[in-house]
């Protein structure tokens with residue numbers, strides 16, 4: 001089942017939060033609608049802690065959740081490898097949970 005949620009990357013405004021192209025450019029995650037679809041069940045993306053923004057510094061959407069701030073995941077248990085942070089020691093997405101922070 002898919003659910004409509006508020007786009008985390010732009011905070012539901014539908015505008016590019018960083019004005020990368022121009023102040024009126026649309027958010028590239030939600031195409032300017034302010035909402036994105038995600039399949040249930042879902043978990044907060046631990047790689048970006050739900051912000052939808054890439055924590056590696058670049059002003060681009062999170063590479064794990066694609067800017068939604070949530071991931072579709074059947075798993076509800078914190079990943080043992082990254083202890084639920086979604087990050088490996090080099091700052092890249094954890095190889096076990098792929099950055100979601102949740103694993104089986």
Ligand SMILES: [Zn+2]
Pocket residue numbers: 007008009010011012013014015027028029030031032034035
């Ligand atoms: Zn958006």
Ligand SMILES: [Zn+2]
Pocket residue numbers: 045046047048049050051052053062063064065066067068069070
């Ligand atoms: Zn994310």
Ligand SMILES: [Zn+2]
Pocket residue numbers: 079080081082083084085086087094095096097098099100101102103
């Ligand atoms: Zn992990």
